[in-house]
Every structure is written in C-alpha cells, then in structure tokens.
Amino acid sequence: MSVNPEVVREVSEFNNYYNSLAELLNRHLADNNLSLSGLRVLVKLREEEDQCTAGKLIANLGIDGGYLSRILKTFETNQLISKRKSTMDGRTWYLQLTPKGRKLLEILEEGSAQQVSQLLEPLGTEQQLALAGAMKTVRHILSDDAKISADDITFRRDLQPGDAGFIMHMHGSLYAKEAGYNLDYEAHICKTFYEFLEAYNSSKDQVFLAMHGNQIIGSIAVLGHSRYATQMRWFLVHPDYRGLGIGQRLLTEAINAAKEKLFQKIYLITTAQQVPATTLFKKNGFRKSGEKHMPMWGLQLTEERYEIDLI
Amino acid sequence: MSVNPEVVREVSEFNNYYNSLAELLNRHLADNNLSLSGLRVLVKLREEEDQCTAGKLIANLGIDGGYLSRILKTFETNQLISKRKSTMDGRTWYLQLTPKGRKLLEILEEGSAQQVSQLLEPLGTEQQLALAGAMKTVRHILSDDAKISADDITFRRDLQPGDAGFIMHMHGSLYAKEAGYNLDYEAHICKTFYEFLEAYNSSKDQVFLAMHGNQIIGSIAVLGHSRYATQMRWFLVHPDYRGLGIGQRLLTEAINAAKEKLFQKIYLITTAQQVPATTLFKKNGFRKSGEKHMPMWGLQLTEERYEIDLI
DNA sequence: TTTTTTAATTGCTTTTGTCAAACAGATTTT
DNA sequence: AAAATCTGTTTGACAAAAGCAATTAAAAAA
Structure with a gap:
C-alpha cells in the first residue's frame, strides 16, 4: 500500500510532540526507582500472567537480554516478581508478579492517573x-x-438529538462509498426519517443503536406502520465494526422488540445487492416476498421485500 | 473542570502503548549519535530561529542545565550550532543552527519519515x-x-452523499446541547432537508460547507423559494471552530451566491436566543422583519425573521 | 560597595542501556 | 554416546544518558 506523505508528516510531527509529553507523563516513574523499561516489563508480566519467560519479554519488548536479566534480578531482590523453574526446559524460568509487584503497579498507575488528570x-x-x-x-x-x-460495543434504545442526523449521514456516505448510490439515496433516507420523526410513537416504534464510546456505529429500527405489521429500517453496521456480531445482535433486538409490541409480522425493503444483509435476514427466518428490477439511486437495482411472521 | 476516569484510563493506556511505539520510531536517532534530548534541542533551535538561549531550552524542554551544557558543547564542536554572545547580557549566548545542523535535522527527518512509512x-x-x-x-x-x-479550514460548495445527514446531526446535537432544544428540532431540520433534497436545483440552491480535513465543521445554504426571494438556512459553525471568522466567511459566500443567482432578497428564520448569529446578520445588513413568541422545540422561544435586499 | 540573583559551566555520580563472552541445559549430528 | 550446535539466560566491561551539586562570571538589588 502506498503511503500518503501528508500522513507521514503528521505522524512524524505527532511523534515529535508526544516525545515531550511522554517525558511529563512518565516523570512519576522515577519516584518509584523504575525505568520505563522496568515498567513495561511489569505491565507485560501482569498481562501474560504466569506463563511469561525472559525470552518472551525480550521478543515482545525489544529489550536487550543482558539488561533485562539485571532488571529482573533487582525485581526479584525487591520481591516484585518470583521465578519458577520450567519442568520442560531447565534453562527457562517462568516469571510472575508477586502481590507486592502487583501492588506497585497499582500505585504506579495511580500516579500516572494523577499526572494525566492534571x-x-x-x-x-x-x-x-x-x-x-x-x-x-x-x-x-x-x-x-x-x-x-x-x-x-454498547447498545442504546433511546433516540437522542443528533442521532437521526448521524444515522442518515452513515447511510448516505457508506452506501455511496460501498454501493455507489448517489445523493438520491440520502434524500430517500431523509424522507423515511422525516416520516418517522413526524409520527414517532415509542409504543410502536423502536430504534436501536450500537455505540462505540459515544459514536454511533450501527443502527436498526422497527416502525409500526399498521396494527399488525412493522417495518424494519436503517439496518447498518459501520464497516470498521463488522464481523463482531453487531448486525446479528441488532437484528435480534429488533425482532424481539417487534414481538414484545405484539406485531404479527415484520417486513423490510432492501436490494438484492446487499448480500451480507439479506443472508442474515434469511438466517433469521425472513423470506423473500417480492422483488422488482428498477433504476434507483443512480443504478439499476433489484428491490427486494422480505418478511417474517412472528406467530 | 472535573476529569472523566474513563478518559484518564484511555490516556494512560495510550501512553503505555505509545511508549513502546516511540522506541521503534526513534530508533534511527542512534544512527546519528543523537539522543532524544539532543533531537529535541535541535528541533527547538530551528523553531526559535536565532533568539534561543540555553535558559530557554531548559525551561521549554525540561532538560537539566548541566546535561544541556554538554549537549550544546558537543553540538558546537560538531559544528551543528553556533553561539553568539548577547550584547545585553554577557552571561547569555544566543544559539543558532548552522547549515550543517539544519542539514542533519533534515536527514533525521528523512530517516524518521522512513520509519513512519514502514x-x-x-x-x-x-x-x-x-x-x-x-x-x-x-x-x-x-x-x-x-x-x-x-x-x-477549507470550503466546499458541492453536496456529497453523507453531507446532508451530517449537517442535520450537527444541528440536532449542538442545538440540544447549547440551547436545550428537544428532538422536535432535529425533526424540523429533517423536514427542511427533505423539502430541499426533493427539489434540489443547483441553479437556485447553493450549499456551502466549511471543512477541517474531511470533517464538516460549518454550513450555510441559500434556497431559492421563489423567483425573487431566497431563504438562508442551516447556518452553523461547530463550537470548536468559532472565533476564526468562519461564520462571516460562510455568510459572505451565501450572500454573494444569492446575488450571483440574481435574487432580490434573502430572508431567514431564527430565534432571538441565537444572539451571536443575529448580531452577525445585522452586521451584514440584515434587518428584523418580524417576530413571534411561541413554544418551540420544548422551550418558549421568540422566532425572528430577518431580511436583506440585494438591490 | 557589598550582597544576592541569574545564566551557564564543570566535576562527580547514578541510571540506563549495549555488546560480547560465558554458561548451562537442550537438540542435532556424527 | 560423544561431540557439536543451538537456545535461554547470565555476567563482565563499557558507553551513553541524565541528574545533582558546586563553581564561575556577569547582572541586578541592597
């Protein structure tokens, strides 16, 4: 992959900048007679819990073996770690943090947190x-x-100000990028939201959002259009977050919500081109109940209708 | 300001992570017999161009004076920097990079760029x-x-997929946060976009976007509703980017666009609560042509209409 | 003028890190 | 099975990086 020189510049500058900052943030290490390498060793040991050897540390942290050996020795004399000889290989030792070592790490992290807070x-x-x-x-x-x-990933079932706009944004930009839809598609999404927001009623409508931090990364909704049927809409997971089961989770939540609200069926409109989505629909009991070739969003697409009966 | 513990955790973890990465990125320094401190000194010297003293370096970089003195001495013997005695104070020396020093920095940066590229x-x-x-x-x-x-900040005058949704998102979330508007406001914005997108016509409608990178941070539009009058809408600058004259720039662009398209007047609807905006409107020749107290977006607001004649 | 402060340097020390050799257990070769 | 090789760890020697305290010389304050 080619490298964007602008990006290289920013990363270099960032590195430069962060070097100064790091000095500040790592100042408290000296208070505990610990070098940065020492800290990294302790952290790694905690991470690996019990199955860590010196060789592993060398490989993972890129520390010189001799130096590491000395670090470990002082750690041992200070009772921050303990060694356990391997039964398989008489040369290697398994290293583990002692309670005292753990405690020190906690203290260190407390200090770091204080620096950061400042x-x-x-x-x-x-x-x-x-x-x-x-x-x-x-x-x-x-x-x-x-x-x-x-x-x-967390999930939210309330619609807060800004959410609708962001879901529209996601649909507009992602479908343009991934499927080549034009602006008309976003206009269409806008229309669906307009209709929805005009008549929003929590007793029949339900939105679900998948969140990463306070960023929306996935969405789905069931919108009660009649006494009996509810339409599923805005099913989308941001590409960076696919393959984590978020789509399935959203779909399950939506189906359950429709059941809870006592709807008898769910239907949805999609296009045949949305293969991963339609596959998921089928796997969850939806069946195709109609299709229609037509020009849409600047392309020649096949609109498909899926349905599922909820008893 | 109180500190969010989640944020503290992320910053600490980031710091931890970046410490390892920095090691990798700064490896090339050793090839040029330079310590990280040495590099920082050189960079700072280039930054300050000509007016830098040892004291300033100590204060800015947090390096020990004695250590710095030695670093500078080796730099001088290697002809990377030159000293010039201050005329005001016989104790201080002004430090500057020699061409050779500058060259070294460039080489260093080239090396760094290579590391980064990798x-x-x-x-x-x-x-x-x-x-x-x-x-x-x-x-x-x-x-x-x-x-x-x-x-x-750059400006864009085309509407790309995702833009509309993002502008709605900005309006919904920012007005909720800053003015306390409820979801109805976003629904209203959605309606205005729905109407706009249905009948978008570039000969009478014009959108302007202020961008930071590929992030929308400000917006405005003039929408030709009749032969003679155009409505200004979606005027907003993200709070992080206020005070840079972006609002004025957007407004100017919008007014010019309306003139170019030969409209005779621009009108807009806002609320009296939007003080900074209305101030800007007045400064640009708009006059209030109506007001109405009414409950809107969950609050009791004063809707105001402004107009400007374009000859 | 004397005292105090300040900018920079020097001497001494510790800490941090590198390199090469040594060592001991494991593996492979003969 | 003995010798040779390889691998995980340790040790010795050393260099570089960094900190601390005392010193010097000019400037500012008393």
Whole structure:
C-alpha cells in the first residue's frame, strides 16, 4: 500500500510532540526507582500472567537480554516478581508478579492517573471525550491487539438529538462509498426519517443503536406502520465494526422488540445487492416476498421485500 | 473542570502503548549519535530561529542545565550550532543552527519519515487518513500552539452523499446541547432537508460547507423559494471552530451566491436566543422583519425573521 | 560597595542501556 | 554416546544518558 506523505508528516510531527509529553507523563516513574523499561516489563508480566519467560519479554519488548536479566534480578531482590523453574526446559524460568509487584503497579498507575488528570484538568468534558476517542483510534489502527472487541460495543434504545442526523449521514456516505448510490439515496433516507420523526410513537416504534464510546456505529429500527405489521429500517453496521456480531445482535433486538409490541409480522425493503444483509435476514427466518428490477439511486437495482411472521 | 476516569484510563493506556511505539520510531536517532534530548534541542533551535538561549531550552524542554551544557558543547564542536554572545547580557549566548545542523535535522527527518512509512505501509488509505486525523486531534486538544487556524479550514460548495445527514446531526446535537432544544428540532431540520433534497436545483440552491480535513465543521445554504426571494438556512459553525471568522466567511459566500443567482432578497428564520448569529446578520445588513413568541422545540422561544435586499 | 540573583559551566555520580563472552541445559549430528 | 550446535539466560566491561551539586562570571538589588 502506498503511503500518503501528508500522513507521514503528521505522524512524524505527532511523534515529535508526544516525545515531550511522554517525558511529563512518565516523570512519576522515577519516584518509584523504575525505568520505563522496568515498567513495561511489569505491565507485560501482569498481562501474560504466569506463563511469561525472559525470552518472551525480550521478543515482545525489544529489550536487550543482558539488561533485562539485571532488571529482573533487582525485581526479584525487591520481591516484585518470583521465578519458577520450567519442568520442560531447565534453562527457562517462568516469571510472575508477586502481590507486592502487583501492588506497585497499582500505585504506579495511580500516579500516572494523577499526572494525566492534571493534564486533562483544563480541558472541557467534550474535549476530554474527543481526546480519548482519538487516542483509542490511534491505538486501534496501529496495534493488532487493540482490535475492537464486541465488549467495547454498547447498545442504546433511546433516540437522542443528533442521532437521526448521524444515522442518515452513515447511510448516505457508506452506501455511496460501498454501493455507489448517489445523493438520491440520502434524500430517500431523509424522507423515511422525516416520516418517522413526524409520527414517532415509542409504543410502536423502536430504534436501536450500537455505540462505540459515544459514536454511533450501527443502527436498526422497527416502525409500526399498521396494527399488525412493522417495518424494519436503517439496518447498518459501520464497516470498521463488522464481523463482531453487531448486525446479528441488532437484528435480534429488533425482532424481539417487534414481538414484545405484539406485531404479527415484520417486513423490510432492501436490494438484492446487499448480500451480507439479506443472508442474515434469511438466517433469521425472513423470506423473500417480492422483488422488482428498477433504476434507483443512480443504478439499476433489484428491490427486494422480505418478511417474517412472528406467530 | 472535573476529569472523566474513563478518559484518564484511555490516556494512560495510550501512553503505555505509545511508549513502546516511540522506541521503534526513534530508533534511527542512534544512527546519528543523537539522543532524544539532543533531537529535541535541535528541533527547538530551528523553531526559535536565532533568539534561543540555553535558559530557554531548559525551561521549554525540561532538560537539566548541566546535561544541556554538554549537549550544546558537543553540538558546537560538531559544528551543528553556533553561539553568539548577547550584547545585553554577557552571561547569555544566543544559539543558532548552522547549515550543517539544519542539514542533519533534515536527514533525521528523512530517516524518521522512513520509519513512519514502514509503520504505515500495511495500512489502507482510509486508515492512514483516519490515523493522521486522530493524531492531529490529540495534538490539537493537548497543545496550545497547535490551535486550529483559519488556514486549516477549507470550503466546499458541492453536496456529497453523507453531507446532508451530517449537517442535520450537527444541528440536532449542538442545538440540544447549547440551547436545550428537544428532538422536535432535529425533526424540523429533517423536514427542511427533505423539502430541499426533493427539489434540489443547483441553479437556485447553493450549499456551502466549511471543512477541517474531511470533517464538516460549518454550513450555510441559500434556497431559492421563489423567483425573487431566497431563504438562508442551516447556518452553523461547530463550537470548536468559532472565533476564526468562519461564520462571516460562510455568510459572505451565501450572500454573494444569492446575488450571483440574481435574487432580490434573502430572508431567514431564527430565534432571538441565537444572539451571536443575529448580531452577525445585522452586521451584514440584515434587518428584523418580524417576530413571534411561541413554544418551540420544548422551550418558549421568540422566532425572528430577518431580511436583506440585494438591490 | 557589598550582597544576592541569574545564566551557564564543570566535576562527580547514578541510571540506563549495549555488546560480547560465558554458561548451562537442550537438540542435532556424527 | 560423544561431540557439536543451538537456545535461554547470565555476567563482565563499557558507553551513553541524565541528574545533582558546586563553581564561575556577569547582572541586578541592597
């Protein structure tokens, strides 16, 4: 993949900037006679719990072996870690934090939190949240193991100001990018929201949102259009968050909500081109009840109607 | 300002993570016999151009005086910097980079860029952009001198998929937060967009967007409702970007567009509570042509109508 | 003028980190 | 099975990075 020079510049500048900041944030380490490397070792040991060897630390942290050996020795004499000889290989030792080591880490983290708090103090609530979000993004893009997991996702069932607009935004931009729909599609979505908001009634309508932090990353809704039938709409999961089961979760919630509200059937309109979505619909008991070829959103598409009976 | 513990956690974790990454990114320094402190000194010297003293470096970089003195000495013997005795104070020296020093910095930055490129290589284009954006955000929130300037803002006059939704989102969430409007307001905005998108005609309608990167941070539009009059709508600048003259710029563009399209007047509807906006309208020649007290968006508001004649 | 303060330097020390050699257990080769 | 090789860890020697305290010289204050 080619590299954008603008991006390189920003990353370099960021690195430059962060180097100064890091100095500030790591100042408290010295108070506990710990080097940055020492800290990283302790953190890693806690992470690996019990199955960590010196070699693993060397490989993972990129520390020189000799230096590490000394670090570990002082840790041992200070009773921050304990060693346990491997039964398989007489050369290797399994390293683990002692309660004292754990405690120190906690103290360290407390100190770090204090430094950070001081840094954040002058910022407004929103800026703080924006900062956390941006940092999470950085980490998440750069590190393999900071991948978003399903645990990071929360769900909301109330519609707050700004939500509708954002869902429309997601639909407009993502369908344009992924399926090539034109502006008409967003106009259509806008119309559906207009109709919905005009007649919003929580006893028959239900929106679900998948959130990452305070960012909407997925949506679905069931809208009671008659006594018996409810329409499912706005089913979408942001591409960065696909494959985590969020779509299924939203769909389940929507179906359950429709059942709870005693609707007899759910129907939805989609296009044949939305393969992953239609696959999911079928897997959840929906069946196709109609299709129609027509020009839509600047393309030649096949509009499909799916339905499911809820008893 | 109180500090959100979730944010503290993320910042701490980020710091932890970035410490490892920094090691990687700063590895090339050793190739040039430079410590991180040394680099920071050089960078600072270039920044300050000519008026930098050792004291200033100590204060700004937080380096120990003795250590700095030695760093500077080796820099001088390597002809990376030159000293010039102050005429005001016989104790202080003004430090400046020599061409050789400048050159070294460039080489260093080239090396850094290479490291960064390697890091970015496996990422997709979008991820790279997202990364740069997030880093910029971090820097921008934390550092005083990375404040956004008017130069960073660009303007766009086309409406792309996703834009409408995002403008609605901004209106919904910001007016809720800043003015306490309820969901009805977003429904209203949605209605205005619905009407607009149904009958969009570029010969009479014009949207302007203020952008920061690829993020919409301000908007305005003039919508030709009749042969003679055009309505101004969706005038909003995100709070993080106020005070940079973006509002005025948008307003000017909108008025000019209305003139170009040969409309005779512009009118707009707002509320008396929008003091900064109405002030700007008046300053630009608008006059109040009506007002009406009424309950709106969950509050008791005064709806105001403003007009301006364009000859 | 004397005293105090301030900008920078120097001497001494500790901490941090690197490199190469050594060592001991494990694995492979002969 | 003995020798050779490889691997995980330790040790010794050393260099670089950084901090602390005392010193010097010019400036400012008393």
